[in-house]
Amino acid sequence: SQQGEEDPQALSIQEGENATMNCSYKTSINNLQWYRQNSGRGLVHLILIRSNEREKHSGRLRVTLDTSKKSSSLLITASRAADTASYFCATDDGDYKLSFGAGTTVTVRA
């Protein structure tokens, strides 16, 4: 069953702007991960944040995790046209399986 839910469903921004998307989940987790999917392709792992971490950075990506609110956010700074994709959060509750949300579709306009 799907645990993570992303918000918004779709986001359109101008190149150079920041993009923020959120993920909420329902049960306790070991870690939360974010993936990117370009149209018609497989998913690519972006970043993993463990349940005892609050913030993590990777290049232009910043992820936060609030376990008390069961929510996470992904921030993409200084967006580029190549960032146009769907972004998914996935939760790992420690049983070898990841549960994915429905994703946020991001369009970066030139």
Add this chain to the structure above:
Amino acid sequence: SQTIHQWPATLVQPVGSPLSLECTVEGTSNPNLYWYRQAAGRGLQLLFYSVGIGQISSEVPQNLSASRPQDRQFILSSKKLLLSDSGFYLCAQGVTGELFFGEGSRLTVL
């Protein structure tokens, strides 16, 4: 590095016909392997996962089956396809909790 090969990339099949999607992986031995399905514009639904040869766990009762005849081979099958089996099928390999995905197989059942 983790490389996932999936074939065929695209498949159009009539209702009632059989199905075989193949996935082979490179990299670590005895990997955890997964089959996910993605309906158009939706998130990923976990169908099957395997922690070793001949070990298959099914997540959702359905018209599909999976087999793992070799350590790095994972096969998704159906004896008789339904219209509802249409979708984008993704094979993934789990490595230290992260998933590496293949490029997917797009199945259209007519």
